[in-house]
Amino acid sequence: MTDASTVSGTATIATPASAAAPSAAAAVPTGAVADPEANARVRADDRAHVFHSWSAQALIDPHPVAGGAGASFWDYEGNTFLDFSSQLVNLNLGHQHPDLVAAIQAQAGRLATIQPSMANDVRGDLARRICEVAPEGMSKVFFTNGGADAVENAVRMARLVTGKRKVLAAYRSYHGNTSTAITLTGDPRRWANEPADGSVAHFFGPYAYRSPFHSASPEEETRRALEHLEQTIILEGASTIGAIILESVVGTNGVLVPPPGYLPGVRALCDRYGIVYIADEVMVGFGRIGEWFAFQAFDVVPDLITFAKGINSGYVPLGGVIISDEIAARFDTVAFPGGLTYSGHPLACAAGVATFEVFARDGILERVRDLGARVVEPRLRAMAAKHPSVGEVRGQGLFWAIELVKDAETREPLVPFNASGPDAAPMAAIAAACKKEGLWPFTHFNRVHVAPPLVISEEDLVRGLDIIDRALDVADRAAAG
Structure with a gap:
């Protein structure tokens, strides 16, 4: 030592x-x-x-x-x-950042907690800031306690608005340890948890170094990976598929950066077949690759964005789903059937607001x-x-x-x-x-x-x-x- x-x-x-x-x-x-x-x-x-x-x-x-x-x-x-691991790749602003600690202390002295059905200033402030850095046309945030339940609720939204239950997810992925999230996961952590959600199918994403498509270039990897995904959609039944979920940059399973054109190609397939595109930004969101959200580096806009970890460096548990206006409007007069006691917890949101201020100042x-x-x-x-x-x-x-x-x-x-x-x-x-x-x-x-x-x-x-x-x-x- x-x-x-x-x-x-x-x-x-x-x-x-x-x-x-x-x-x-x-x-x-x-x-x-x-x-x-x-x-x-x-x-x-x-x-x-x-x-x-x-x-x-x-x-x-x-x-x-x-x-x-x-x-x-x-x-x-x-x-x-x-x-060099930022704990679990969540401690984006490091240990004991004084601004985040002070924000939590100040909020605890003013209002430690309030139920999610009530309006709260710091919760609304953070939601507004998140939407301001999200793509245009995404102006609502559903707060959760972490990444896994963000994924669960994003999938629930996609299933409700499409009326289709099946979800496609990639091998070499991790999406969380709740029921649907672990079923979506494409690594060995899923195996001992099966069966869970039976309406999930997996496909191969791009991985040029160990290409499952025997590609000779990044461009060929993109083309063949998209062809494989489209065949998966066809064979699984486009009429049954409500969502495709992808880590924008695959995290624990290899830091797999998508080759040029891949994510826009996924977006095009989702549009063609009426599928909701969920970007899992839990690990790579909020600055990890130098963008607010990693998908912003790849010229694509998803329908739903899941986040957690870097939103407040995990100082208090927080996650959420950023929702496209089209999907959010589906719940204007129909209740969304989900919620969490600690959704948008004021202490967590205070640290999130401070995170935005640190990002801008520094x-x-x-x-x-x-x-x-x-x-x-x-x-x-x-x-x-x-x-x-x-x-x-x-x-x-x-x-x-x-x-x-x-x-x-x-x-x-x-x-x-x-x-x-x-x-x-x-x-x-x-x-x-x-x-x-x-x-x-x-x-x-x-x-x-x-x-x-x-x-x-x-x-x-x-x-x-x-x-x-x-x-x-x-x-x-x-x-x-």
Whole structure:
């Protein structure tokens, strides 16, 4: 582990103006102090009483965390880690951003909560701000508590307005862990939850590096992926399909950036067959790739947009659905059959309003585009040229994946799909190498993802990339066998 004295003790470091970390997070001490008694107490309470998600309870050992600031967090052993996963790719404005904390405190002192059927100033303010950055013709927001229930309610809206129940979703996707959302999911987390919603069918989305269509170029991948999707629509029955849901940039399952023309092609197919297009922006919305919503980088407008995570960096649970005016109008005189006790919670919305103010004041979208293009992309491409274990790097803004392989020619993954236990040992060793140097990585299957908070300083970003570069030596040795 890295001693705290060797790690940057502030959330910002003097850097060029274009990449300097936002001023509001300046000079926040890490506070990393060894406290063995607290460490033992937290660990004991967790192991005795907390039931963890996606885990075999007796086989895990969750890491106790004492605090965080900016792009770093620390434990009770005196170790500080750069957070290169933004926790679950939701901490867009970093740990303990003073503006978000102050907004929550002020709102709690004024009105801690109010039921969703009443009008509330901060709820309406946030909804208006969201609609102002959404495409024209989308002027209503249905608030939820997170991404999964945003997806559930978007699908419900699509089914109600079309009168068609079936939904198409892509393999290599994740949409949440509620009933329909997990059925839509196209990765192994779905398997143990089946059967759930029986009106879901899956299709292959574009993935040029491992093309299921044997394409030789991004353009060919787009054309063949759209042909496959149209055949799926025809064979599943266009008259039965109410919606197609897509992550605008696939997140956990590979940071798969859609090739040119793909998303507009999906939009055209939805228009042709009377299908609602749902853009899942839960992970990539609110600045992750340098746009308010990722689909805005690909010249397309969906009918429904799901969001969560970056809307307020997860400081208080919040998600929602942005609704096209056409769909919203269908519920003008007919009740929408859904709701949540904590929908649009004032504390969550206050943090959301503060998020918009920070984005505007500190130029968050611009700095994400700058850091992604000027720092991250060239450095990752240099790693790809240096390390034989790197098959491909891909991404945009502050959202990238390093795909690791045993052999660059055959593209055999460094570890098998959905590997666990000894089969996943090489990836565990890479993660351990990162943590030893003070970086908490995001690894999934045979990939290392780069997804730090959007407020990270350029110096910390470079330092984190340096650590990953050295950790890839471990991958090279594993590939060489």
